[in-house]
Structures are given as C-alpha cells and as structure tokens.
Amino acid sequence: xxxxxxxxxxxxxxxxxxxxxxxxxxxxxxxxxxxxxxxxxxxxxxxxxxxxxxxxxxxxxxxxxxxxxxxxxxxxxxxxxxxxxxxxxxxxxxxxxxxxxxxxxxxxxxxxxxxxxxxxxxxxxxxxxxxxxxxxxxxxxxxxxxxxxxxxxxxxxxxxxxxxxxxxxxxxxxxxxxxxxxx
Ligand SMILES: [Zn+2]
Numbered sequence: 748x749x750x751x752x753x754x755x756x757x758x759x760x761x762x763x764x765x766x767x768x769x770x771x772x773x774x775x776x777x778x779x780x781x782x783x784x785x786x787x788x789x790x791x792x793x794x795x796x797x798x799x800x801x802x803x804x805x806x807x808x809x810x811x812x813x814x815x816x817x818x819x820x821x822x823x824x825x826x827x828x829x830x831x832x833x834x835x836x837x838x839x840x841x842x843x844x845x846x847x848x849x850x851x852x853x854x855x856x857x858x859x860x861x862x863x864x865x866x867x868x869x870x871x872x873x874x875x876x877x878x879x880x881x882x883x884x885x886x887x888x889x890x891x892x893x894x895x896x897x898x899x900x901x902x903x904x905x906x907x908x909x910x911x912x913x914x915x916x917x918x919x920x921x922x923x924x925x926x927x928x929x930x
Contacts, residue, residue, distance in 0.1 A: 752856065752914050754790070756921075757788075763924045776928060791842055809862070814864060818847055
C-alpha cells in the first residue's frame with residue numbers, strides 16, 4: 748500500500764476501534780501524542796526498510812519487517828519495558844500496533860507477497876490476497892466509472908485508479924474515525 752493509504756487506514760481504524768472500546772467499557776480514547784506517534788508508526792516497517800534495507804541482515808524489502816516475528820519483538824519489548832518505563836512502553840506499543848495494521852494493510856492492498864514467517868521460512872506462510880492482475884481489474888472498473896467525470900488534465904491509468912480506490916476507502920475510515928473521536 749502507498750504511504751498515504753497507510754496513514755489514512757491506520758489512524759482511521761484505530762480512532763474507530765478506540766471509540767468503540769470507549770463506548771463499550773469506558774477505556775480512554777487516543778491522546779494527541781498517541782495520534783502523532785501512531786501517524787508515524789503507520790509507516791514503521793517501511794521506514795526501517797528505507798533506512799536499513801538491502802544491508803546484510805535485512806536483505807530485501809519486507810524481509811524482516813513484514814512478519815510475525817518482527818511484531819512479536821515489539822509486543823514483547825513493550826511488555827518488558829512496561830514494568831519500569833511506562834512511557835517508553837506506550838511508544839513501543841504504538842510501534843507494535845502501527846506495524847500490525849501496516850502489515851494487514853499491505854496484505855489487503857496486495858500487489859506483492861507478504862511472508863508471515865520470514866526470515867525463517869521461504870514459501871510457507873506467504874500470502875497475497877490481491878494479485879497485480881486483480882489490482883488492474885479493480886482499477887479498470889474505477890477508471891471506466893471515473894473517466895466520465897474527470898477533466899482531461901489527468902491521464903488515468905489502471906494503477907492510478909486502483910490507488911484512488913484504496914485511498915477513497917482509507918478516507919472513509921479516516922473521516923469516520925475523526926468524526927467519532929470528536930463526538
Ligand atoms: Zn509495507
């Protein structure tokens with residue numbers, strides 16, 4: 748998924764989810780700092796790849812950072828630091844949550860494989876819900892509908908139309924989340 752999509756989907760889903768929990772059992776809504784940190788952590792696995800990708804231990808994009816062991820590391824670290832360092836633990840917990848949603852979103856948006864057990868397995872645990880072909884088929888549907896309404900200033904490709912679809916759904920999550928948060 749594109750970075751803007753990760754931001755919309757992650758913040759939208761978490762704002763909605765924490766509001767639902769708030770209504771059900773009175774748990775606190777996200778704080779301003781939570782939202783700020785979570786907004787960054789929506790990109791965390793890709794940020795790590797960007798900074799340390801293709802260097803020895805992290806041989807290619809999504810190799811170490813888009814799997815269950817990566818997530819487990821942050822959840823366990825958050826648990827351990829929680830004993831003495833609650834603020835640090837909270838930040839690490841937001842890293843874990845942001846990364847979990849990031850990986851789920853990458854699986855949902857498709858276009859490439861996610862190997863859940865990487866780097867320990869090669870093929871076992873590989874998932875791709877939406878292939879490149881699916882993306883193009885979905886993109887074509889959006890393109891055919893949208894092409895009646897767009898001005899000639901933008902040439903709409905299947906890829907761009909698929910990106911529109913993903914970001915429109917993300918926008919729906921995001922505005923719903925902000926609306927509920929402000930109720
Ligand atoms: Zn990613």
